Amino acid sequence: MTIPADLKYTKDHEWVRIEGDVATFGISDHAQEALGDIVFVELPEIGRTIDAGEAYAVVESVKAVSDVYAPVAGEVIEVNEELEGEPEKVNTDAYGAGWIAKVKMSGETIELMSDDEYNTFLEE
């Protein structure tokens, strides 16, 4: 179970990387492991405006369908189209090639945790 120090995390097991006014979203290693083999990712439309905490994507494992929630609000500027053909990248590289979407931040966020806080949250 890895929890990179340069990311922030949510209680719903999403991660966010904030660089300037651009935020990159994905799901944590813990989340992908709990879901099991991911076989489908539904990506948001580019240009869509999403609120913090809004379901912006869907990941489907062999057995389950799960919403993915936005850690911060913004407008979708890029999506990881490679996941349409290779959804398993969410399992194999949750923090890298398994990223889901990038947004131009508009300010609002839900409660975000540091890596240490997220680790503590997982242990509780």
Place this chain on the structure above:
Amino acid sequence: MSGLAKTPMFDEHVKLGGKMVPFAGFEMPVQYKNGALKEYTFVREGGAGIFDITHMGQVRVSGADSLAFLQYVTTNDVSKLVEGQVHYSALLNDSGTFIDDITTYKISESEYYLCINAANRHKDVAHLQQQAAAFDVQVNDESDDTTLLALQGAAAQTALQPLLDTDLESIGYYRFAQVTVAGRKGIISRTGYTGEDGFEIYIPNAIAVDIWKQLLANGAEPIGLAARDMLRTEMGYALYGHEISDSVTPVEAKLMWITKLDKGDFIGKTAVETRRSEGPQLRLIAIKLTERGIPREHYKVYADGAETGEITSGMFSPMAGGVALAYVKPEHAESGALTVEIRGKAVPAERTTLPFVRSNVRR
């Protein structure tokens, strides 16, 4: 998960990284450490997958009237079975709907063995015992003493043969042998629920872990419930609670091939005949999405934009894509442009034939 039963292999499942979930009153492995997709691939691509399906029930029927009794309570024609042969069959209500789907094994003229679904076990046994009162038969529920392992995939015979004196080559498709294994008596049939060659192995609980470990040592790998469901759905095999239930008859479920109306009277026969002459209220069809998406159970199916039915089993097939079984109105079984509603969107689908992927059973 208190109150749930455990099979003899419970500790083995945990040691192998099994993710245990409640299933039909048991704690069963939904997958092991490598995940459902790798397990599925192992079975489809030449391995020997071992499945703990001990949750299923076994009933022994014996006595002078065994044949007459089973002709009356099951749908298939038991008189056609020879000793050492198995067939697929069903128990119906008077209304012609399913109590359960089963397999019937003919051991001798006066002894048969039934394999029944876990979730229906107590209902089935109560029904059989009630009906048995009018016949000279004994109905014994042996489920609590019996372990059932399925060994499926092209390498199944190679993994199982070293445990036995019986030559597995002599057991044909839907045939079985009574064997001695680890010093105890068991039943091995060339049957399964995956579309691959393989066996189902009925043994006493006392030797179950020993046999499980020997099969793993011979190259078998454990397969959980998730991969099992993928494998059976790709074949279009019916599952109780999905394609069949107490609200459909064999006419709707496309199971008239196991319902022999010409064999004499049996429970549900009159109702099935009526349904067949009136025509089914729903028809089971096989569909495949023509765009990306995963059709899942309970998703709505539309024909020419109007709701026509619902998916009963659906999946992402690594070989065939988004595929599903669905009940639709009879007029849409063969015509009308189909769509499946997925999160509010209409995803186009086409009718297809079963199985969704090629079957490799030995016929």
